[in-house]
Each structure stands twice: as structure tokens, then as C-alpha cells.
Amino acid sequence: MSVTAPQGFEAAGVAAGLKSTGKPDVAVVVNRGPLKVGAAVFTSNRAKANPIMWSQQAIADGVVEAIVLNSGGANCFTGSFGFQTTHQTAEKVGELLDVSSGDVLVCSTGLIGTGDEVFRAKVLEGTAAAIGSLSADGGEDASLAIMTTDSRPKRAVVSRNGWTVGGMAKGAGMLAPGLATMLVVITTDAVLDSAQADAALRAATRVSFDRLDSDGCMSTNDQVTLMVSGASGVTPDADDFVAALAEICRDLAEQLQGDAEGASHDIAIEVVGAASEEDAVVVGRSVARNNLFKAAIFGNDPNWGRVLAAIGTTDAAFDPYDVDVSFNGVRVCTAGGPDRPREEVDLTPRATRILIDLKSGDATATILTNDLTHDYVHENSAYSS
Amino acid sequence: MSVTAPQGFEAAGVAAGLKSTGKPDVAVVVNRGPLKVGAAVFTSNRAKANPIMWSQQAIADGVVEAIVLNSGGANCFTGSFGFQTTHQTAEKVGELLDVSSGDVLVCSTGLIGTGDEVFRAKVLEGTAAAIGSLSADGGEDASLAIMTTDSRPKRAVVSRNGWTVGGMAKGAGMLAPGLATMLVVITTDAVLDSAQADAALRAATRVSFDRLDSDGCMSTNDQVTLMVSGASGVTPDADDFVAALAEICRDLAEQLQGDAEGASHDIAIEVVGAASEEDAVVVGRSVARNNLFKAAIFGNDPNWGRVLAAIGTTDAAFDPYDVDVSFNGVRVCTAGGPDRPREEVDLTPRATRILIDLKSGDATATILTNDLTHDYVHENSAYSS
Numbered sequence: 001m002s003v004t005a006p007q008g009f010e011a012a013g014v015a016a017g018l019k020s021t022g023k024p025d026v027a028v029v030v031n032r033g034p035l036k037v038g039a040a041v042f043t044s045n046r047a048k049a050n051p052i053m054w055s056q057q058a059i060a061d062g063v064v065e066a067i068v069l070n071s072g073g074a075n076c077f078t079g080s081f082g083f084q085t086t087h088q089t090a091e092k093v094g095e096l097l098d099v100s101s102g103d104v105l106v107c108s109t110g111l112i113g114t115g116d117e118v119f120r121a122k123v124l125e126g127t128a129a130a131i132g133s134l135s136a137d138g139g140e141d142a143s144l145a146i147m148t149t150d151s152r153p154k155r156a157v158v159s160r161n162g163w164t165v166g167g168m169a170k171g172a173g174m175l176a177p178g179l180a181t182m183l184v185v186i187t188t189d190a191v192l193d194s195a196q197a198d199a200a201l202r203a204a205t206r207v208s209f210d211r212l213d214s215d216g217c218m219s220t221n222d223q224v225t226l227m228v229s230g231a232s233g234v235t236p237d238a239d240d241f242v243a244a245l246a247e248i249c250r251d252l253a254e255q256l257q258g259d260a261e262g263a264s265h266d267i268a269i270e271v272v273g274a275a276s277e278e279d280a281v282v283v284g285r286s287v288a289r290n291n292l293f294k295a296a297i298f299g300n301d302p303n304w305g306r307v308l309a310a311i312g313t314t315d316a317a318f319d320p321y322d323v324d325v326s327f328n329g330v331r332v333c334t335a336g337g338p339d340r341p342r343e344e345v346d347l348t349p350r351a352t353r354i355l356i357d358l359k360s361g362d363a364t365a366t367i368l369t370n371d372l373t374h375d376y377v378h379e380n381s382a383y384s385s
Numbered sequence: 386m387s388v389t390a391p392q393g394f395e396a397a398g399v400a401a402g403l404k405s406t407g408k409p410d411v412a413v414v415v416n417r418g419p420l421k422v423g424a425a426v427f428t429s430n431r432a433k434a435n436p437i438m439w440s441q442q443a444i445a446d447g448v449v450e451a452i453v454l455n456s457g458g459a460n461c462f463t464g465s466f467g468f469q470t471t472h473q474t475a476e477k478v479g480e481l482l483d484v485s486s487g488d489v490l491v492c493s494t495g496l497i498g499t500g501d502e503v504f505r506a507k508v509l510e511g512t513a514a515a516i517g518s519l520s521a522d523g524g525e526d527a528s529l530a531i532m533t534t535d536s537r538p539k540r541a542v543v544s545r546n547g548w549t550v551g552g553m554a555k556g557a558g559m560l561a562p563g564l565a566t567m568l569v570v571i572t573t574d575a576v577l578d579s580a581q582a583d584a585a586l587r588a589a590t591r592v593s594f595d596r597l598d599s600d601g602c603m604s605t606n607d608q609v610t611l612m613v614s615g616a617s618g619v620t621p622d623a624d625d626f627v628a629a630l631a632e633i634c635r636d637l638a639e640q641l642q643g644d645a646e647g648a649s650h651d652i653a654i655e656v657v658g659a660a661s662e663e664d665a666v667v668v669g670r671s672v673a674r675n676n677l678f679k680a681a682i683f684g685n686d687p688n689w690g691r692v693l694a695a696i697g698t699t700d701a702a703f704d705p706y707d708v709d710v711s712f713n714g715v716r717v718c719t720a721g722g723p724d725r726p727r728e729e730v731d732l733t734p735r736a737t738r739i740l741i742d743l744k745s746g747d748a749t750a751t752i753l754t755n756d757l758t759h760d761y762v763h764e765n766s767a768y769s770s
Contacts, residue, residue, distance in 0.1 A: 047697025047705040047721075077693060077706075079722040112690025113723050217677045218698050220690075291676070291757075292602045292765050299766030305497025305605075308462060312432025313603050320432040321462075336432075337464040338498050372676075372766075374759050380677050381684030381757075 002155035004139035005166035006189035008032050008229025011138035013145030016126025018072025018110070018119065024145035026126030029185050030066040030097060030134055035230030038064025039198040040105065041205050043222035049076030050115070051106040054086040055223060058105050062194025064227050065099040068130070069107040069183055070123050071148050071170070076108070076220045078115030085120040092124050096131045107183045107223050109148055109170065143168035146183055149379065154255040158244045162234035163190035165244050169252040182209065182256060184224040186248060189232035190241060200242045201226045208249035211281065212368045214260045215376070216289040224249075257368045262375030265297050267352040268366050275361035279316035283356060284367030286310045294372035300347035302327035307356065308336065318358035326355040387540035389524035390551035391574035393417050393614025396523035398530030401511025403457025403495070403504065409530035410457040411511030414570050415482060415519055416450060420615030423449025424583040425490065426590050428607035434461030435500070436491040439471040440608060443490055447579025449612050450484040453515070454492040454531050454568055455508050456555070461493070461605045463500030470505040477509050481516045492568045492608050494533055494555065528553035531568055534764065539640040543629045547619035548575035550629050554637040567594065567641060569609040571633060574617035575626060585627045586611045593634035596666065597753045599645045600761070601674040609634075642753045647760030650682050652737040653751050660746035664701035668741060669752030671695045679757035685732035687712035692741065693721065703743035711740040 004011050011029045018025040031038075040059045042052050058064075068089055075082045086106045094101035108115075133141075143153040147170050154169040171182030192200070205224055226245070236244075257266050269287050274280035287293055290310035296303035304325040312320055321336035327345045332338070352371075370376075389396050396414045403410040416423075425444045427437050443449075453474055460467045471491045479486035493500075518526075528538040532555050539554040556567030577585070590609055611630070621629075642651050654672050659665035672678055675695035681688035689710040697705050706721035712730045717723070737756075755761075 045694060045697040046699075047693045074690075077690060077718070077721050077723070112688075112694065215676050217675055217691075218694065220694050220697065290602055291600050291761075295762050295765035298762065301766070303497075305459075305462060306602075308432045309430060309497065309603065309605050312430040312605065314431075333462070336462050338462070372762055374762050376676075377680050377683065377757055377759050377762055380680035381686070 001157055002139035002143050002166050002168040003029050003185050003187045004136055005157040006164040006187045006229060008189050008231030009187045010134040010136050011142040012130040012133040012135060013138065013141035014126055014129045014133055016122045016129065018070055018122050024141065025070055025072040026123065026130050027069045027142035027145035028066060028093065028127065028130040028134065029142055029187065029227065031064060031227045031229050033229055035191065035228050036063050036065055036103065037192055037194045037197050037228035038062060038226065039194060039201045040223055040225040041201060043219055045218045045220050047220050049074050049108060049221040050078060050082040050086045051075055051108045052221060052223060053083065054090065055105040058102055063103045064105055065103040066093050066097060067105040067107065067185055067225055068093050068127050069146050070126065071109050071146055073110040073114035073119045074108050074112045074221050075115040076112045078113065082115040085115055085123065089123055089127055092127050093131065096128060105225055109146065109183055109221050112220060139166065139168065146170040149261055151259055154252050156248045156251040158247050160236065160240060160244055163188060163232040163236055165248050167248045167252055169256060171256045182222055184252060186226045189229050191230040191233065191235040192228045196238065197226050197228050200245050203242050204245040204249045207246055208253045211366065212253045212257055213285055213288040214257060214370045253368060257370060260370040261379045262373045263370035264350065264373050265352045265371040266350055267297060267354060267369045267371065269354045269356065269369065270366045271356045271358065272364045273358040273360055274363040275317040277363045277365055280363050280365035281367065282314050283311050283316050283358065284365055286314045287354065288367045288369035291372055297347065297352060298371040298373045302332050302342050302345040302347060304333040307354065311356065318360045322359045324357040328353055387524035387528050387542065387551050387553040388414050388570050388572045389521055390542040391549040391572045391614060393574050393616030394572045395519040395521050396527040397515040397518040397520060398523065398526035399511055399514045399518055401507045401514065403455055403507050409526065410455055411508065411515050412454045412527035412530035413512065413515040413519065414452050414527055414572065414612065416612045416614050418614055420576065420613050421448050421450055421488065422577055422579045422582050422613035423447060423611065424579065424586040425608055425610040426586060428604055430603045430605050432605050434459050434493060434606040435463060435467040435471045436460055436493045437606060437608060438468065439475065440490040443487055448488045449490055450488040451478050451482060452490040452492065452570055452610055453478050453512050455511065456494050456531055456533050458495040458499035458504045459493050459497045459606050460500040461497045463498065467500040470500055470508065474508055474512055477512050478516065481513060490610055494531065494568055494606050497605060524551065524553065531555040534646055536644055539637050541633045541636040543632050545621065545625060545629055548573065548617040548621055550633050552633045552637055554641060556641045567607055569637060571611045574614050576615040576618065576620040577613045581623065582611050582613050585630050588627050589630040589634045592631055593638045596751060597638045597642055598670055598673040599642060599755045638753060642755060645755040646764045647758045648755035649758050650735055650737045650756040652682060652739060652754045652756065654739045654741065654754065655751045656741045656743065657749045658743040658745055659748040660702040662748045662750055665748050665750035666752065667699050668696050668701050668743065669750055671699045672739065673752045673754035676757055682732065682737060683756040683758045687717050687727050687730040687732060689718040692739065696741065703745045707744045709742040713738055
């Protein structure tokens with residue numbers, strides 16, 4: 001169900017020929033109201049794709065009628081022609097739904113540099129076809145149409161006291177903070193105004209997608225969009241809503257992690273005893289981005305030396321000679337020296353937990369990442385993206 | 386010849402059983418004077434090995450009589466026992482050479498966490514054996530004894546008007562700025578005082594080893610040491626000396642790059658048109674650390690989109706939509722859009738040149754890196770280091 005689980009939404013996914021495989025590649029999600037509230041967060045990469053530049057403008061008034069997403073081409077670094085393609089796509093939706101094109105968001109994903117005349121024609125045709133296929137059961141089709149190297153669709157639904165949040169996501173590589181190569185659409189029938197929606201989305205993504213750092217590479221096309229129909233008529237408690245939204249976001253983030261290109265381990269790096277949450281994030285991320293650590297996990301090697309070498313590059317508050325490190329519950333390093341023997345650690349399960357105690361405070365954060373594998377290298381050397 | 390090419394130096398390399406292969410693993414380089422000037426730069430990692438902590442103290446007075454280096458164990462995160470091992474090693478050298486142990490530098494490389502009683506005994510025995518084998522022709526033996534995963538020794542010599550600079554290096558992974566997993570010893574018979582030696586070493590390493598970023602991983606044990614005997618009796622022009630030292634350092638840095646673990650391409654990322662040299666370095670490094678870019682080069686894919694996505698994560702002064710990118714002389718991206726077809730680029734040679742024009746000033750810098758390959762993953766997952 002995903003984005004059509006909450007009341008007030010219709011969606012569709014169709015094949016427009018953008019993917020050489022003939023699989024679905026254009027999705028549309030429409031908000032039938034009564035509210036047309038929206039919020040979005042975008043990649044912090046300065047190299048932004050055309051749909052990002054469009055959507056950043058379109059979201060400014062907090063009103064979203066619909067979102068159209070294509071896979072099979074990122075429409076990034078395609079010049080003014082590419083921006084016009086995005087504009088025309090929004091106009092096509094506006095015309096067919098009889099809404100303002102300025103209230104239509106656009107997302108694209110695929111190879112950077114793809115966005116020629118053929119791409120434009122297929123996107124516009126596909127957009128029209130998707131609008132012709134809109135349905136209150138269309139969430140599943142939409143989630144299939146946004147997949148790129150994903151091996152499976154990502155969907156999540158949470159229901160609370162009279163209101164529901166649903167979401168879909170794509171992304172399997174270039175998954176790094178601020179955000180990842182990911183497109184996410186979340187819908188809700190709860191009653192929220194645009195300021196509430198924006199604040200809730202920022203709070204939820206900060207502790208979920210922003211803590212997923214699969215390969216340290218930040219995309220040009222990332223967008224997480226929240227659409228609010230208010231169709232349930234129920235105004236949620238603000239904290240409850242943020243909690244539900246964060247649950248959806250974490251669920252989708254873990255699905256992204258679990259499907260990361262070529263990965264053989266899903267690694268949760270839990271940093272405790274930090275002087276601040278920011279320190280905990282910085283320390284966790286330094287480990288998540290260390291290729292030697294990531295390769296060691298692939299080789300089932302609890303190499304705590306590489307963990308300490310990674311965190312030593314940060315300026316977080318801690319003494320390297322006070323730090324404890326555990327792998328899957330076995331403390332192999334105590335106070336910056338060897339503790340339990342490496343042989344006691346079992347790193348064969350896919351789920352891997354690294355615990356780093358900085359002994360410098362009470363703050364904590366968990367960063368999600370993946371290992372560095374032969375398959376990661378293969379997928380990212382053999383195929384352009 | 387390497388470190389024994391300049392007059393006034395003796396060296397040796399012996400097998401002390403630290404390496405399971407039985408290959409040489411302890412090296413000593415002794416300065417016979419008349420000057421006993423020294424300078425050193427160290428890893429900027431806060432997680433520092435015991436020999437780094439020792440050598441940082443020992444170099445403070447600018448006097449170096451000798452340096453002892455071992456492979457087969459990093460003596461890092463081995464607690465106070467490990468520090469005492471380093472101290473005892475310096476004392477052993479001091480006793481046998483009749484010099485102050487405080488003028489003896491120590492370097493170690495190998496697996497972090499290695500530094501037990503057995504390690505200590507072998508290092509001390511090996512140190513004594515090396516001192517017993519000192520010779521004015523010992524540079525080659527010394528360069529062999531510092532190798533870890535290196536496939537070949539790294540040596541370089543430059544002679545100018547009456548004076549000579551010689552150097553040896555080891556390092557094949559964890560090669561990243563500030564510095565790399567590398568140990569470097571450079572000797573000269575030119576006449577310099579300690580302030581001149583220190584300034585020259587910092588100037589030379591800044592534009593050589595500090596611009597080598599093979600895998601983004603910073604080691605705990607890096608040290609570059611310059612030893613000055615003054616035995617030629619010739620005082621060099623300061624600029625000439627820095628130029629010669631920089632030439633040696635760049636030569637050794639390129640040898641390190643060329644032997645990087647599992648690499649199939651040596652990539653020079655030349656950034657031009659930068660507003661400042663610092664901007665050029667930051668931009669070059671962001672590309673050098675991007676796994677997707679590095680995997681693309683392994684796959685012979687001139688993926689300029691990944692270059693722009695990488696540089697967009699920096700805060701350097703440029704407009705992503707003004708940037709030009711060339712691969713091996715073919716401009717595939719002009720002003721942030723596609724230019725020449727990818728098919729025109731030949732990425733089959735090992736030497737790879739990326740040219741990035743930021744169109745924002747006159748500053749420039751070149752960062753050296755390697756591609757991300759199956760063999761890199763294999764070497765760093767199958768073996769601890």
C-alpha cells in the first residue's frame with residue numbers, strides 16, 4: 001500500500017521506456033485533499049539536479065498537489081534543456097490534474113548527464129500515462145517505478161489513533177548523509193499545517209536518513225517529500241506524529257541499508273559516552289566512511305585498530321586511550337588496548353553491531369552503514385550511474 | 386643506495402623474526418656527522434602509536450643520532466608496556482652507539498595491537514643485530530626491512546652542487562593525508578641547521594606526501610624523518626634544497642602510489658582555476674575519496690557525473706555549472722554539462738589524469754590517488770593490518 005495507505009491519495013506507476021529493461025519507470029502520487037500541505041528536504045550537495053532546483057522552488061509555499069518521479073535518468077547536468085524538461089513535466093501534471101504546475105514536485109534518478117530529447121518525450125508520455133492510471137491502490141505500482149539498482153521495493157506504513165502514515169523509497173548506492181541517492185515519498189491523512197509538516201519532516205529525517213551512510217557518497221538528486229491530505233480529520237499530537245514519522249523513516253532507511261549495492265553486512269555503529277550528539281555522529285561517520293574498516297567487516301575481521309585509527313581523525317572530545325570498542329557484543333578493545341581475543345567475535349551474520357564508548361559524556365547516536373565488498377566494486381565499476 | 390647515498394650515514398636491515406615470512410624487519414640508520422641535525426613530521430591522527438609519541442618528544446631538540454624502524458608490528462594501542470618497548474629500543478641503540486637515547490627516533494609499522502613480550506624481545510635483538518651490521522652501503526638492506534605489504538622497496542637519490550639527498554619509504558595502504566601509512570627516512574650531507582631542516586621538510590611534504598590520498602585512511606604510525614650530516618661541507622641555497630627535497634618526496638610519493646594495495650590505476654587529479662590552493666586541495670581530495678569515482682576508474686568509465694557529485698560536497702569557491710572536467714585529455718564535461726562522448730576516452734593505461742577547471746581563480750594543486758578495485762577489497766579483507 002505504502003503511499004496510498006493513508007486516505008486522500010492516489011498513485012500510479014507505468015513503464016515509459018526510460019529503462020532499457022522495459023520495467024516501470026514513471027510514478028505519480030496525487031493528493032486529493034482536503035489539505036494540500038507539503039514539506040521536503042533535499043540533498044545538501046551543491047551539484048544539484050534540475051528536478052531538485054525545480055522542487056526547491058515549488059515547495060517554498062508549503063503546498064503540494066502532486067509529485068512525479070522517474071527512474072532511468074537523473075536529468076542532472078543536462079543544462080537549461082534539462083531544466084525545461086522538468087518544468088514541462090510539472091506543467092503536464094498541472095494541465096491534466098487542473099492544478100498549478102508550481103504545486104507539482106518532480107524527482108528523477110538514474111545516470112547523471114541523461115536528459116536529452118528522447119528522455120523528455122518519454123517522461124512526458126509516461127507522466128500522462130501515469131495520471132491516466134491513478135488509483136487509490138496505486139502505491140505498490142508507484143514504489144516499483146522508482147527502483148533503479150534496488151533489488152526490491154521499499155514500503156512502510158504506520159497507523160496510529162485515527163491517522164496513518166505511508167511511505168515508499170528507492171536507493172541502493174550513493175547513500176550518504178544529506179541525504180542519500182534516494183527518493184522518498186511519505187503521505188499522511190493526519191491534519192497538519194505546512195509549518196508542522198516541515199518541522200516534523202526535518203526532525204524525523206535528522207535521526208534516520210541523515211544517519212545512513214552506506215558508501216560516503218552524496219547524490220545530486222536526493223529528495224524526501226511529505227504530503228499531507230488531512231483526510232482523516234484527526235489532528236495528531238505533535239510528538240506522536242514526529243515519532244510515527246521517524247519510525248517510517250527509520251524503517252525505510254533500514255530497508256535501504258539492507259539493499260545497498262553489493263553489501264554483505266548491515267552495520268550499526270552505536271556511539272555512546274559522547275560529549276554531544278554531534279560528536280557521536282561525527283565519530284560514527286568517520287568509522288562508517290573508513291574503507292579499511294569496511295573491508296575488514298567484509299572479511300569478518302573485528303579489526304578494532306582500524307576503528308581507533310578512524311575515530312582519531314575527528315576532533316570530537318575523547319581520549320583515544322580511554323575508548324572501548326565491541327564487535328557484536330564482544331569487547332575486543334578496552335581503554336585503547338586489546339581486551340577479548342578476536343576469535344570470540346562472530347561476524348558471519350549480516351547484522352553487525354559496533355559499540356564505541358567514548359567515556360566523555362552521555363550523548364549517543366547510531367550510524368548505519370555497509371561493508372566494502374567485491375560486489376560493491378563490481379556494481380560500481382561495471383555499470384554507470 | 387638511498388639513505389646511505391649522502392656522506393656521513395650508515396645503515397643496516399636484518400631479519401629479527403617479526404615477520405612470519407622470515408624477511409628483514411628491523412632497520413637502523415645512523416648519522417656519523419659531523420652535524421647531528423634532524424627534523425620530522427608525524428601523522429595528524431590523534432590515535433598515535435607508541436613510537437610516534439616517543440619520536441615527537443625525541444625530535445623536539447632538533448638533534449637525531451639514529452633512527453630504528455621495524456615492520457611486523459605497529460606497537461600501537463599496546464598500552465604502557467608498548468611505550469616501554471619503544472623506550473627500551475631507543476636505549477638499546479643509545480647504549481650500543483654511545484649516544485643519548487633521547488636522540489634516537491623509533492618507527493614501527495604492521496598490525497595495530499601487536500606489541501607483546503615476544504615482539505619486544507625480537508625488536509631488541511634485531512636492533513642489536515642491525516647495529517652490528519651497520520655499513521656505508523646498508524641503505525638497500527634498510528629499505529627492504531621496512532616493507533610490509535609493499536611489493537617493492539622505494540628509494541630515491543638526488544645530487545646537486547656538491548651535496549646529495551637520499552631517501553627510502555614504505556607504504557602500500559592507509560595512504561592518506563597527514564600523512565599515509567608510511568615511514569620515510571631522508572638523509573642529506575648538505576649543511577643545514579635544525580630550523581632550516583624543519584622548514585624545508587614541512588615545505589616539501591606539504592606538496593608531496595600530503596597530496597597523496599590513496600584510500601582516504603589515515604594511519605596511526607606515519608613518520609617522515611630528515612637526518613642531516615653536513616658531511617659534504619656545502620651549505621646549499623635554501624630554495625635549491627627545498628626543491629631537491631620536494632623532488633625526492635614527490636618521487637617517493639609516486640612510488641607509494643604506484644605500489645598501492647590492489648590498485649590498477651595511478652590517478653593524478655589536477656585542479657586548476659581555483660580561488661586558492663586550499664580550495665584546489667579540498668576539491669581534489671573530495672574526488673580522491675569518492676568510492677563511486679574510484680570504482681568507475683577501475684571500470685575504465687570516464688564518469689564525470691561522479692566527479693561533479695563529489696566536488697559539490699565541498700565548500701570551495703566555484704559554480705558547479707561552470708566547471709570543466711577532462712579524463713586523459715578528453716573534455717567530457719564543459720560548464721557542468723556533457724561535451725565529448727565517453728567513448729573517446731581511453732582509460733586502459735595505468736596512468737590516469739583528471740583535469741578539473743573550477744574557473745574561479747589561478748590556484749592549482751594535484752592530488753594523487755588510486756582506483757577502488759577487487760584486489761583492494763581482497764587485500765584489506767583477507768589480511769589484518
